Amino acid sequence: MAIAQALEELHNLLGERLRRAKPELDAHGHSESYFPNTPPDAVAYPVSTDEVRRLVNICAAHNCPMVGWGAGTSLEGHGLAVRGGVVVDFSRMNKVLEIRPADMDVTVQPGVTREALNEELRATGLFFPVDPGANASIGGMAMTRASGTTTVRYGSMRDNVMGLQAVLADGRVIHTGSRARKSAAGYDLTAMFVGSEGTLGLVTELTLKLHGIPEATSAGICSFERIEDAVNCVQETIQMGIPMARIEFVDAATTQAFNAYAGSDMPAVPHLMVEFNGSPESVAQDADRFAEIVADHGGSPFQWSAREEEHRALWAMRHNGYYAILASRPGARAIVTDICVPISRLAQAVKETQYDIAASDIPGPILGHVGDGNFHTILLIDPDQPAEMLEAKRLSDAMAERAIRLGGTCTGEHGVGMGKTAFMRQEHGDAWDVMGSIKTALDPRDLMNPGKLVPQG
Amino acid sequence: MAIAQALEELHNLLGERLRRAKPELDAHGHSESYFPNTPPDAVAYPVSTDEVRRLVNICAAHNCPMVGWGAGTSLEGHGLAVRGGVVVDFSRMNKVLEIRPADMDVTVQPGVTREALNEELRATGLFFPVDPGANASIGGMAMTRASGTTTVRYGSMRDNVMGLQAVLADGRVIHTGSRARKSAAGYDLTAMFVGSEGTLGLVTELTLKLHGIPEATSAGICSFERIEDAVNCVQETIQMGIPMARIEFVDAATTQAFNAYAGSDMPAVPHLMVEFNGSPESVAQDADRFAEIVADHGGSPFQWSAREEEHRALWAMRHNGYYAILASRPGARAIVTDICVPISRLAQAVKETQYDIAASDIPGPILGHVGDGNFHTILLIDPDQPAEMLEAKRLSDAMAERAIRLGGTCTGEHGVGMGKTAFMRQEHGDAWDVMGSIKTALDPRDLMNPGKLVPQG
Numbered sequence: 001m002a003i004a005q006a007l008e009e010l011h012n013l014l015g016e017r018l019r020r021a022k023p024e025l026d027a028h029g030h031s032e033s034y035f036p037n038t039p040p041d042a043v044a045y046p047v048s049t050d051e052v053r054r055l056v057n058i059c060a061a062h063n064c065p066m067v068g069w070g071a072g073t074s075l076e077g078h079g080l081a082v083r084g085g086v087v088v089d090f091s092r093m094n095k096v097l098e099i100r101p102a103d104m105d106v107t108v109q110p111g112v113t114r115e116a117l118n119e120e121l122r123a124t125g126l127f128f129p130v131d132p133g134a135n136a137s138i139g140g141m142a143m144t145r146a147s148g149t150t151t152v153r154y155g156s157m158r159d160n161v162m163g164l165q166a167v168l169a170d171g172r173v174i175h176t177g178s179r180a181r182k183s184a185a186g187y188d189l190t191a192m193f194v195g196s197e198g199t200l201g202l203v204t205e206l207t208l209k210l211h212g213i214p215e216a217t218s219a220g221i222c223s224f225e226r227i228e229d230a231v232n233c234v235q236e237t238i239q240m241g242i243p244m245a246r247i248e249f250v251d252a253a254t255t256q257a258f259n260a261y262a263g264s265d266m267p268a269v270p271h272l273m274v275e276f277n278g279s280p281e282s283v284a285q286d287a288d289r290f291a292e293i294v295a296d297h298g299g300s301p302f303q304w305s306a307r308e309e310e311h312r313a314l315w316a317m318r319h320n321g322y323y324a325i326l327a328s329r330p331g332a333r334a335i336v337t338d339i340c341v342p343i344s345r346l347a348q349a350v351k352e353t354q355y356d357i358a359a360s361d362i363p364g365p366i367l368g369h370v371g372d373g374n375f376h377t378i379l380l381i382d383p384d385q386p387a388e389m390l391e392a393k394r395l396s397d398a399m400a401e402r403a404i405r406l407g408g409t410c411t412g413e414h415g416v417g418m419g420k421t422a423f424m425r426q427e428h429g430d431a432w433d434v435m436g437s438i439k440t441a442l443d444p445r446d447l448m449n450p451g452k453l454v455p456q457g
Numbered sequence: 458m459a460i461a462q463a464l465e466e467l468h469n470l471l472g473e474r475l476r477r478a479k480p481e482l483d484a485h486g487h488s489e490s491y492f493p494n495t496p497p498d499a500v501a502y503p504v505s506t507d508e509v510r511r512l513v514n515i516c517a518a519h520n521c522p523m524v525g526w527g528a529g530t531s532l533e534g535h536g537l538a539v540r541g542g543v544v545v546d547f548s549r550m551n552k553v554l555e556i557r558p559a560d561m562d563v564t565v566q567p568g569v570t571r572e573a574l575n576e577e578l579r580a581t582g583l584f585f586p587v588d589p590g591a592n593a594s595i596g597g598m599a600m601t602r603a604s605g606t607t608t609v610r611y612g613s614m615r616d617n618v619m620g621l622q623a624v625l626a627d628g629r630v631i632h633t634g635s636r637a638r639k640s641a642a643g644y645d646l647t648a649m650f651v652g653s654e655g656t657l658g659l660v661t662e663l664t665l666k667l668h669g670i671p672e673a674t675s676a677g678i679c680s681f682e683r684i685e686d687a688v689n690c691v692q693e694t695i696q697m698g699i700p701m702a703r704i705e706f707v708d709a710a711t712t713q714a715f716n717a718y719a720g721s722d723m724p725a726v727p728h729l730m731v732e733f734n735g736s737p738e739s740v741a742q743d744a745d746r747f748a749e750i751v752a753d754h755g756g757s758p759f760q761w762s763a764r765e766e767e768h769r770a771l772w773a774m775r776h777n778g779y780y781a782i783l784a785s786r787p788g789a790r791a792i793v794t795d796i797c798v799p800i801s802r803l804a805q806a807v808k809e810t811q812y813d814i815a816a817s818d819i820p821g822p823i824l825g826h827v828g829d830g831n832f833h834t835i836l837l838i839d840p841d842q843p844a845e846m847l848e849a850k851r852l853s854d855a856m857a858e859r860a861i862r863l864g865g866t867c868t869g870e871h872g873v874g875m876g877k878t879a880f881m882r883q884e885h886g887d888a889w890d891v892m893g894s895i896k897t898a899l900d901p902r903d904l905m906n907p908g909k910l911v912p913q914g
């Protein structure tokens with residue numbers, strides 16, 4: 001057997017860092033979402049780029065699939081070895097290799113988590129802003145083109161990865177990008193790898209842009225009776241050029257889940273949570289100008305603070321949103337949707353979604369990165385009720401189709417994985433085949449995370 | 458003859474919009490830089506995407522090369538039909554198709570120039586910020602991944618093209634991206650096309666991000682005795698998070714050229730020209746904080762103003778820099794270099810470059826987008842002295858090699874064209890072959906701007 005042969009050689013290469021015990025396979029066959037457990041044949045823990053290169057050469061020689069693994073927090077079954085083979089777990093390649101404060105950049109191994117990275121950066125006065133809530137790995141975040149609460153100000157992984165090192169399916173080790181802040185020297189291979197979900201190669205190093213920790217921050221919360229008022233308020237703030245660092249929307253159902261989870265008693269209406277970064281004067285001024293816009297749109301007074309502990313409480317609440325919602329239906333599993341639309345269509349998209357959910361039996365609180373036009377519905381289903389799963393899929397599919405119809409995308413930040421391939425044709429038309437051609441050009445035998453992202457032959 | 462056959466069919470398609478007169482061919486065989494005139498076999502002026510599609514099908518059937526043409530201002534011979542064939546001039550596809558103020562985006566045809574676009578946008582209070590100095594076409598700017606004075610604040614074409622429509626070498630018309638502000642739905646084909654210099658297809662439509670015209674602007678100039686002081690001043694300003702809209706460096710030789718060209722009498726030392734955008738309060742505050750940093754680094758007092766006519770004069774001076782320098786040596790032609798390095802290496806790169814130039818016989822004033830680590834040397838040569846051309850090439854090559862050695866790129870914004878292919882291997886290693894594989898996957902018969910960007914043969 002080809003895979004058996006590969007595993008034997010991998011064992012010679014990695015020793016006890018090649019694992020085949022069932023619990024370890026199961027842990028790497030599990031996803032954060034609703035996909036059935038899909039254990040790989042083995043889990044490898046390389047410690048260097050050169051070791052990854054050798055691993056790839058062995059797997060390539062025996063047609064053994066390779067699937068990267070960061071923190072395993074992706075939500076569309078991205079890391080499941082659906083054709084068997086080896087999961088390559090990067091948790092032992094988790095070093096911060098070089099911090100360059102003068103250039104405000106850093107080179108890391110893919111397995112470092114964003115929290116660990118920011119811990120190491122603290123003394124420099126710099127930070128890495130992309131924040132998907134979960135404590136994901138930088139490699140995994142790059143591969144899903146992750147974004148989060150701060151993307152409205154600091155961009156997503158697309159904007160913050162300057163270059164990377166990857167091992168291709170044929171064992172070549174390539175470098176993309178450079179440490180220059182911009183370049184016009186040929187095709188943007190960095191952008192091609194960011195968001196490729198491990199289908200083009202295994203990433204072994206990344207160079208990231210850093211940002212200065214802001215001198216001052218103001219943050220606060222306000223509520224609205226109607227969703228469209230909240231959205232119009234966001235739209236106007238963007239158009240005025242007021243530089244928000246975060247602007248998050250939660251609907252009435254999410255607010256109720258917060259209340260139950262944290263014992264708070266916020267009114268059960270839509271809320272905006274907002275943060276400004278800058279100098280002490282500018283963040284006060286920004287917050288005051290925002291408060292005026294809120295008032296113009298009939299919102300509750302914008303209560304803001306410059307005190308760090310209050311900010312921490314605010315964002316802890318937002319980051320616990322997923323868990324607060326999960327807790328609102330004990331024993332439930334979540335199907336998380338992730339559409340992103342032009343901001344002029346956001347109120348419509350949220351309202352039509354709420355209407356659909358209200359007409360179904362499934363709870364689906366909504367929260368999202370409203371400054372980007374991106375929102376999530378957490379559809380809570382009883383895993384023992386197949387009818388609920390079907391209904392949740394129907395709702396989720398309707399949202400993806402709505403997003404595409406409104407000029408947006410079926411996934412703003414979570415990625416394609418197993419869950420969104422059904423919408424790629426609709427969203428991209430013939431351009432999806434172009435993605436397939438690129439995949440074939442780089443990985444003709446389909447060894448890198450097979451079964452994902454591109455059309456399946 | 459295959460091309461002759463194609464031209465006959467193209468004539469049937471386009472009538473008088475297929476041109477074969479010598480002056481027209483010469484005008485499209487000319488480049489802004491030092492490359493010999495290379496006229497194509499014909500120039501086509503399509504008026505619609507569908508016409509471009511038919512044109513591509515005809516050319517593909519007869520193996521006839523196709524080369525896009527925007528405003529012809531690129532500096533590395535990008536648009537020269539080095540293997541003959543048809544130049545496809547987009548000047549008649551120059552419409553602004555749809556402005557969407559609520560979403561702050563716009564869809565345009567590729568032939569619209571950035572000045573014409575901004576003219577049409579004026580009433581909306583929005584603008585398109587990428588500004589390469591020349592009045593280039595949006596399609597050409599996307600294809601060279603152009604940037605300019607405002608990139609430090611608003612990004613380059615990489616950051617501001619949201620999606621595009623392209624006709625591939627096999628006649629398929631594809632759409633990339635969406636109108637959502639972000640997406641994780643598959644490979645980033647938009648980024649792959651931006652900077653592809655017409656080698657992957659002809660672009661027939663683009664959707665761009667727009668930005669609000671700032672409520673207020675402050676701008677000014679200051680001087681330094683030493684280059685490293687100017688650069689350190691820029692670095693500290695970035696690290697403090699003071700949001701500059703533009704920050705441009707000119708060296709002593711450029712200042713002298715300005716003086717001669719415009720009758721000014723600035724001291725013959727390096728200068729920084731700086732702009733801040735925001736509210737009236739914030740731009741005053743930013744300018745004051747910048748002035749302190751300038752003083753800390755031994756610069757002359759930073760003289761700034763909030764008056765628009767003074768800003769216009771400042772940036773007209775900067776934008777005329779190229780012509781001021783050309784005028785400083787009557788009859789000369791220019792070889793423009795374009796390196797970009799990590800900002801910690803910028804002072805070193807500028808100084809070593811100046812040293813090389815001082816040791817040669819060729820004048821080479823320096824100016825650049827210092828906030829990005831990007832600068833240009835305008836090497837002035839007598840076109841009748843082959844030795845000068847050789848010497849300029851030697852200097853230019855040394856700069857490209859230096860940039861790569863310092864972790865940067867041989868071209869920050871002008872692109873590869875004919876002039877930088879010699880450095881692609883050095884900069885990208887095996888990744889250059891990956892670019893070649895992508896090209897082959899999309900254009901196996903090498904019909905789209907052949908002879909450029911990817912490894913040849």
Ligand SMILES: Cc1cc2nc3c(=O)[nH]c(=O)nc-3n(C[C@H](O)[C@H](O)[C@H](O)COP(=O)(O)OP(=O)(O)OC[C@H]3O[C@@H](n4cnc5c(N)ncnc54)[C@H](O)[C@@H]3O)c2cc1C
Pocket residue numbers: 032067068069070071072073074075078079090110131132133134136137138139140141142143144145146147148149197198199201202203204322413414449
């Ligand atoms: C509570 C919660 C909230 C979330 N909120 C957000 C959010 O706001 N925004 C957002 O973007 N996401 C969010 N996510 C999803 C998830 O955190 C992101 O998708 C994240 O980027 C995944 O990173 P990871 O390290 O867990 O990657 P993994 O799940 O381990 O892997 C992701 C993909 O990348 C591949 N891969 C990983 N490492 C490598 C490598 N080195 N080389 C090649 N391929 C590799 C894998 O094969 C897989 O295809 C959330 C998830 C949870 C559970």
Ligand SMILES: Cc1cc2nc3c(=O)[nH]c(=O)nc-3n(C[C@H](O)[C@H](O)[C@H](O)COP(=O)(O)OP(=O)(O)OC[C@H]3O[C@@H](n4cnc5c(N)ncnc54)[C@H](O)[C@@H]3O)c2cc1C
Pocket residue numbers: 489524525526527528529530531532535536547567588589590591593594595596597598599600601602603604605606654655656658659660661779870871906
């Ligand atoms: C004085 C001066 C200053 C400059 N300053 C800057 C600067 O600061 N920053 C900067 O980035 N550049 C600068 N440039 C260079 C130039 O302006 C840019 O390269 C610009 O992007 C070229 O645009 P264009 O419309 O002239 O393109 P062209 O020169 O016509 O074409 C450029 C390339 O794109 C291809 N192309 C054009 N349109 C299409 C299409 N629709 N489909 C497919 N392929 C197409 C062409 O084949 C060619 O390969 C400067 C040039 C001059 C003369």
